[in-house]
Amino acid sequence: xxxxxxxxxxxxxxxxxxxxxxxxxxxxxxxxxxxxxxxxxxxxxxxxxxxxxxxxxxxxxxxxxxxxxxxxxxxxxxxxxxxxxxxxxxxxxxxxxxxxxxxxxxxxxxxxxxxxxxxxxxxxxxxxxxxxxxxxxxxxxxxxxxxxxxxxxxxxxxxxxxxxxxxxxxxxxxxxxxxxxxxxxxxxxxxxxxxxxxxxxxxxxxxxxxx
Amino acid sequence: xxxxxxxxxxxxxxxxxxxxxxxxxxxxxxxxxxxxxxxxxxxxxxxxxxxxxxxxxxxxxxxxxxxxxxxxxxxxxxxxxxxxxxxxxxxxxxxxxxxxxxxxxxxxxxxxxxxxxxxxxxxxxxxxxxxxxxxxxxxxxxxxxxxxxxxxxxxxxxxxxxxxxxxxxxxxxxxxxxxxx
Numbered sequence: 142x143x144x145x146x147x148x149x150x151x152x153x154x155x156x157x158x159x160x161x162x163x164x165x166x167x168x169x170x171x172x173x174x175x176x177x178x179x180x181x182x183x184x185x186x187x188x189x190x191x192x193x194x195x196x197x198x199x200x201x202x203x204x205x206x207x208x209x210x211x212x213x214x215x216x217x218x219x220x221x222x223x224x225x226x227x228x229x230x231x232x233x234x235x236x237x238x239x240x241x242x243x244x245x246x247x248x249x250x251x252x253x254x255x256x257x258x259x260x261x262x263x264x265x266x267x268x269x270x271x272x273x274x275x276x277x278x279x280x281x282x283x284x285x286x287x288x289x290x291x292x293x294x295x296x297x298x299x300x301x302x303x304x305x306x307x308x309x310x311x312x313x314x315x316x317x318x319x320x321x322x323x324x325x326x327x328x329x330x331x332x333x334x335x336x337x338x339x340x341x342x343x344x345x346x347x348x349x350x351x352x
Numbered sequence: 353x354x355x356x357x358x359x360x361x362x363x364x365x366x367x368x369x370x371x372x373x374x375x376x377x378x379x380x381x382x383x384x385x386x387x388x389x390x391x392x393x394x395x396x397x398x399x400x401x402x403x404x405x406x407x408x409x410x411x412x413x414x415x416x417x418x419x420x421x422x423x424x425x426x427x428x429x430x431x432x433x434x435x436x437x438x439x440x441x442x443x444x445x446x447x448x449x450x451x452x453x454x455x456x457x458x459x460x461x462x463x464x465x466x467x468x469x470x471x472x473x474x475x476x477x478x479x480x481x482x483x484x485x486x487x488x489x490x491x492x493x494x495x496x497x498x499x500x501x502x503x504x505x506x507x508x509x510x511x512x513x514x515x516x517x518x519x520x521x522x523x524x525x526x527x528x529x530x531x532x533x
Contacts, residue, residue, distance in 0.1 A: 261438045263384045264507040290407065302402065302510065304382035313383075318400075 189309040192255040196330050198266075198343035200244060201251040201314065210252075211242045215329050215342035217282075228286045235327055235344055238273030242345040250321055252328065255312040262305035262313045267329045267336075269299050270322075271344070278325050278344065301326065323349045379484040380436040386503050386512035388425070389432045389489065398433070398512035399423045403504060405469075412469055414462040416513060419455035420500065423514040427498050431516075433490045434483050435505075444488055445480040447505040452476065453513075460500045460513070472506055 190207055192199055199207035213235045220230045244250070256265060269280035280299040284292045301317050308314040315328075327344040329336075378395050380387055387395040399421045405412035425431060437444035449472050453460035468474040477493035490503065498518040502511035 259439045261383055261507055263510075290409075300402065300404075300509070302400075304385060306381045306383070316382075 189312075191309040191312045192253060195255050195257050196265075196332075196341065198252055198254045198315075198328050198330070200242075200345065201253055207253060209242075210328070210343035210345050211240045213327065213342045213344050215327060215340050217336070217338045217340075218279075220279075226287055228284060228292060229289075230281050231283050231285070233269060233271075233280045233282060233327070233329065233340075233342075235271065235278040235342060236276070238276060238278060238325075240278075240325055240344040240346040244345055244347050246321075246323055246347055246349055250317055252315040253308050253312050254315065254330075262315060263303075265331045266303075266305075266315060267331070268301040268303050268315070268317070269327050269329065270301055271299065271325045271327050273325065278327065280327065321347050323347050377484045378434070379487045380434065383436045383438050384505055384508050384510075386433050386435045386490075388423070388514070389434045391430070395434065396423065398503070398514050401502070401511050401513055402509060403502070403511040404509065408463070410466050412464045412466055414451075414453070414464070414511075416453065416460040416502070416511070417458075419458055419460060421460075421513045421515040425496075425514060425516050426519050427495065427516055428519050428521075429516075431492055431496060433503060433512075434487045435490065436487045438486075441480075441482050441488060444505075446472070447507050448478060448480060448488070448490055448503070449475040449506055450478050450490075450492065450501065450503045453500040453502060455500055460502075462502075470506075476501075 189205065192207060197212075198210050200210055202208050215233050215235050218232055218234045220232060222228050222230070254262060254266065256262060271278035271280045273279075282299070286292045301321070302319070303315045303317045305313045305315050325344065325346045327342045330341045330343075332340055378387075378389070380395075385400070386398050388398060389395050401416045403414050403416070405414055407413075435448070439447075451462050451464075451474070453462045455461075464474050479491045479493055480488050483489035496516045498516050500513065500515045502513040504511040
């Protein structure tokens, strides 16, 4: 076989078996390329949808989509007993007895938040089970006697314990340790070095399956 | 040379495979959760307990249910713990606190001056060092005497507890109180 210039053209050798060094190296190169393409593809697949805004909480649904929670302003209030003569209870309160965001009861719940810098979500987020009281949702946090001294509280049943793990590049997923029972919940975000009287909160309700 | 390009590709393959197979130290998935780092077996999560203080004047009283932790070690064990942190290591190390609790009336109790607790002065002595990419390794500065202990951070509301039991050799030879560290 000759080309247009009349020079002989070398027929490409077909690698039907791996009995030559050239074919062996070609095969190895192909494997390497496939490996690198696969690794890059797997890395892409691992990328998770992260919140765009800082300190906004989302629920992660079963298809890994971020579902916004009810955004609220949470106020710290004092509820006086016998006009204060029997002490008081401080609590966090949110308007409305029921969140418009409803989730079905399920064994696994995950929430996602993007935090500024290197904040620890266990320090920055507090997770409460709240109860409907007189048109509000309330989480009791401490009791005080008539002299405003903290009185002996029992372990706070309204606190929901959770774990936090890295999610994507700059977010965290929050995973409650216990299955969440039906009811109303709010997650509070610390905005400064202390917990001020009003903080942003993200609320939702869980309905019993089938409701 | 026709095949010259294949050599670096192959070298890259071997380097990549070697790197992937390199043994990485265990690091916890969750931040601020403490594990006992065992040398010969899987890390063990310590007993997790909420630690909300009871206020008593200028002191905090911490109460944990049951006199003994279900997580037990022997007085001779080399105890080292790891915790994943999100902050830089120096800042995180300053938040680690370690206390000995007294068993009393089917509970473990600890009474601390409020000011000491806030400044983290009353913690038992610990050595901390960076571990892996995101974690801290924590080692008590001296061998722990038999008793009940909890390790925590000033920034969280959970304590991670365990107990240390006397070894048969220790029985009869009373060990030094770890609080004297």
